[in-house]
Amino acid sequence: MCVLFFRHVLSPLRIGLWLLFSAVVVSTAFWVFDPNLAHYVGLSGLIYGLLVMCLILDWPQHPVLNAAVLGVIAARTAWEQSMFYDPGYLTDVIGTTVYPNSHLYGIVAGVLLGAGLLGYNKRSAGPSTEDAS
Numbered sequence: 001m002c003v004l005f006f007r008h009v010l011s012p013l014r015i016g017l018w019l020l021f022s023a024v025v026v027s028t029a030f031w032v033f034d035p036n037l038a039h040y041v042g043l044s045g046l047i048y049g050l051l052v053m054c055l056i057l058d059w060p061q062h063p064v065l066n067a068a069v070l071g072v073i074a075a076r077t078a079w080e081q082s083m084f085y086d087p088g089y090l091t092d093v094i095g096t097t098v099y100p101n102s103h104l105y106g107i108v109a110g111v112l113l114g115a116g117l118l119g120y121n122k123r124s125a126g127p128s129t130e131d132a133s
Helices: 012-033 044-057 063-080 100-125
Strands: none
Touching: 012 044, 012 100, 044 063, 044 100, 063 100
């Protein structure tokens, strides 16, 4: 879905950077913040990171829509981190519990990479005609 909706901001290089960067960030966060985690199966953290990275890269084109979607993601992630969230709600469907920290770590990776790429794009584009006097 991200590739379909955000093909104008994605390239093979950016997809490769996302996959490598997010995998390293999420895995490192597991190791540092969740040392008692015995195993983890899934890519949901990386997928959250991809979506957030795409929303940030697309920010200049659709700031209101992207802010709304990021707000929904932030609210859902806050709920997942609360005591009201039941990580076992999908056990019958996927055969295991959802590990919400992976979503949080993926979002952090997506924010870092998206903001870094957006800043790099602005720097490499040079000064705009509005900046020149």
